[in-house]
Amino acid sequence: MNARFKRILKELMSVEGIVTSNHLAGVSQVSSRTVREDVKQLNDQLQAQGAVIRAIRGQGYALEVSDETRFMAFLQQLVERSAGLPVSPEERIGYLVKRFLQSGRYLKIQALADEIHVSPSTLQNDLKEVKDIFSRYDLSLAKKPNYGLKVAGEEVNVRFCLAEYAIDRHTPVRRQIQPLPILQDENRLDAIWKVVEKYVDIHGLQMSDIAMNNLVIHIEIAHKRMASGNIISELTLQMDEILSQREYEIAEKMVEELNAALDVSFPQVEIAYIALHLLGTRLVVEQHLEAEDLMDVKGRTYVRLVNGILKTIERELDIQLCEDEELRMALLIHLRPAINRLRYGMNIRNPLLDDIKKNYPMAFEAGVIAGMVIEERMDVQIDENEIGYLALHLGAAIERGNVAGFGPKRVIIVCASGVGSARMIKYKLQSKFRHEMEVVATTEYYHLKNHDLEGIDFIISSIPLEEELPIPVIHVRTILSGEDYQNIQAQLTHHPGYNTSLPYLRKDCLWVHEPYATKDEVLSGLTERLVKKGLVDPSFHDSMMRREEIASTSFGHLLAVPHPLSPQWDETFLAVCSLEKPVMWGGELVQLVCVLNVKKGSNEDLQQVYRFLTSLVENQELVHRCLKAQSESELWTVLTSE
Template identity: 45%
Template sequence: MLGVRISSIFSELLAADTPLTSEYLAKVVQVTSRTIRNDMKELELLLSKHGSSIKSIRGKGYQLEIHDEHLFRMMLQEIFRHDELGLGFSPNSPDDRVRFLLKKLLLSDEFIKLDDLADELFISKSTLQNDLQEVKKNFKKYDITIEIRPNYGFRIKGDERKLRFCMSEYLLNRNEVDIIDGAISILPEAEMQSIKSIIIDFVHEFNLEISDISINNLIVHIAIACRRIRNGNHVSIYPGELKEIVHEREYNIAREIVKQVEKSLNVKFPEAEIAYIAIHLLGTKMVTATKMGESQFKALIDNEIYHLTKKIIDAVEEKLKLGIKNDKELQVSLCIHLKPAINRLRYGMNLRNPMLNEIKSYYPVSFQAGVIAGLVLKEELDIDINENEIGYIALHLGAAVERTKMNDRPRRCIIVCASGAGSARLLNYKLQSRFGSKLEILGTTEYYRLSQMSLHSLDFIISTIPISKKLSVPVIEVNTILGGKDIEKIESIFSTADKDTFEYTREELVFLQKKFKTKEEVIHFLGENLQQLGLVDKSFTNSVLEREAVSPTCFGNLVAIPHPIVPQTESTFWAICTLEQPIMWNDKPVQFVCLLNVEKNSSKDLQKMYNILVSIVDSKDLIQQLLKCRTYTDFINVFIKKHPIYK
């Protein structure tokens, strides 16, 4: 329904709450502004038939407008149904063709001739060979190779178990839409529905607590197994693993599931296939422990898991000082999560995390805590942990961080008002009504008495008159009749740290309009400058690159926030680099790089600093303004203009 480029533009417009310039969209999609303008005409033509349009605002950019919610929703549903590539689809872009080829090769049991495939895709053999190089890179992650036989063509070849993982990865709908509704043609739809019904019946019968994503993974796995068994391909399993698995409860459940599938689909599963389904169940089982007593919980969790959890929490607290060390709920939830997670990791299973980008973008401190957890697992168990698993662990750690906020004291302020006690009282009531228990107003005063007061117990001052005198706490100037902009100014206090952004960066740490081509060039450049300033040692750059290898730190919106794998500096600060043109940072374009450094052994509340950083990098408008800056003065002026706390 939509080409990939126009789909990307549409996605950006759909998510934006402010107009987007053609310049911004061109950078995200990696085309010229002129191409964007042409694409906009095509997109506008489509949208005009589906209850929506694109409004062009002079000097500001493009904004999506919805006139008929019903028609618009119908269009979205149609787009999502067509989003996953089917084998009947003729892809145009290189990315589309690579996804098409991955699926084609994974689902083909016969040799495929290069000429036939080139004709099917309406491309030259040389273009196809270039695309196949990218396909090979994707397959290489699973140790899968492309076998070529003269006069026959080519097909994929690899360990059967790894082929399964790869098929599961690339055949699953990327948006986790219900796979049974025809999105994947592994088996006829009736057989897919039958597998789904069988699995759900057993989930209910054995009271298994498995997420929707895990159920979809299991359905796909069994469908893949059926298809390949019918073609004479069987998965192998080590005898030691089989001996261990047959004693698990999940093996008996897997055997019963297989009996029903065999009967329904007329296919015979060997014992290794049953064991493989049991591994899936071991890797997805979850136990609800909130109602368990202490003795029940200890009986469920063995000593290895319990002590591993303690080591993870201790390591996270030592490195990041999040105040979660004594959180009992975290200990329980992490123990329960780690038991099946370790099974997944030991058996090399690939659990997808559809929330990964959101976790990385909006909870960077929690994701970094997850990276530290992964290092502990590597050290203790010699298990490599991928970023999908890191993301799930980060959710548990992030929940603990959020719980610490529930115990935060309210922010304290006084009101300075020159128009009388009545106005001050009205302002007091309005503030209490708007902010409730989050804000504690200690009193009101006239300006001339302010110099006689102690301000040490205050977080900020709310004033209806300008205060030019430099005070030890921030002053927020508002109107006596509190308006929307005034509310924004006050709310910024709750979402940012007491000390402003300028605490974390300075002129010698801001590098603008650089011409680097790769992320490695940027990281080496920033690392060398920090080393020359005596802020880091020689090992710093390698530590940042090591962290990138675990999980790329590009978060969308043209932003990357690289950082060392563990804190290495004596203070918390940012080193910022903007680029003349976006570069590819793994799979995302990046033009704004903030190298984050967190103070070693710090007891400060780091979450507040992260909140400031996230509020900056999540703003498309602010990032676009910062990317245009050519001097440090311009750079700081943009902050002052865009952040209400500075006004």
């Protein structure tokens, strides 16, 4: 079964009911006529497997299963035959990035196309996204006639990119390693972990579990790359500056044991590489941030930076944060290692990014504004992973504003993602259960052993805890969901539904099945329509494009919510447009576009809009119903009947 047939079958199985031919054409990036032919051929295969695709005139297609056992066996065989091969454009892009990074040699386009069962033209489209990903790491694809393409760039940047694509954010900490050829020896990874943990403890460094995990992976990558003759150039590391840091001394001692454990010899430049990661991932323990740390030249620079961030957020979003001393201190602690990362191009992955964007869009927008201030004042480039980490601290402060007091139940929060996400959980729980819960402490998993559990009622953990503990453990997602609240205290959880029939949803700003073929066409076309209605001026387009450059506004599940960089116009509105076919948008397919504008200086509108968007992002069925709508009036009915 070819990749298109698999995509059609996947879409039909993912939705109860009818799927339109336009939707299937968009997902497969072919015409409706081609879809009809594909469905016909696919049916020839399915009829012998206990299923059939019914064509419903004027509506679309529906999958009907007559023999569940036979059909499930067929699906299992299909999965086994296609294991490891990418199907969707997103999967193909990730596969190609890893393939080029791991190969280190020239790869021919035709051979790659045959390898993943696509046409050369489809592969060429995928390679545009691959090149964009590599450009974020100052890497490129070098072309040589009759040989093909290969990755070109500094070794340190190859490693940063390789580490990004060697980590699976969906698996537990210390097991976040995909089965890549470079990371197959689990015994060696355990040995590296033990050495790193030992010296982190000895020297009192405070690192999140994820930061520890990333450091271990970077050391293993360094080990493998050295073994294949790929050594970092001293010119790319600013050696003099790194050698003067305390982190270099710690890395030297760490490497003495690593040399013995791994039977290798790390040269000085590779020790500096490890020190660079310590500089970029270390967290400062709060009580160690003394007055003198804030009075030196660097300290005063960061104080001014934090002041600028908070004032700008207050001005742009009308959120009162300047008097929040806990937030101020959290940002001072976070920004020192973060700026080190940014200066050296260490754009580390944020495993919580997707959940932050979906569940805390207002905090993420505050993070975008913070990132702009950082770029302007510190002369660095910031990406959406770092923005997500800033959003955790800002989101915790926003939630803290809802906390009225503490309750009788004493709990400890265990979080692998660091201080910001632990605080987000803490204040969200205290806001939700303000009379029933007191959060006594937040900790990383590997530091839990240092906490006295006497008098603690239960533990709330964002990662599985393997050992037996004398008190109950409740496992939650790092970005809390309704199910998590129910697991903590079901009888006290109440989530009223959101009424999407709101005054800013304009009936005259709905469009269906528009033929835009690219993201740029969508933004240009919708801006032109909004200008004609007198809602915005032409600069609206440029402001949306600047926002997209900072971080994509795609949310997955075919949805994007583009909006200007900051509120500048006189009316809050939401314009909704469905597309004939999905378009690539920040590495994801998008077919439903909700253009958002918030009236300048209207905090009430801002929070109301973001509540609506959060509910829309979480409701995949609603998105599919919007895409099925055949007219503007039908789309209006779908959106306002929720």
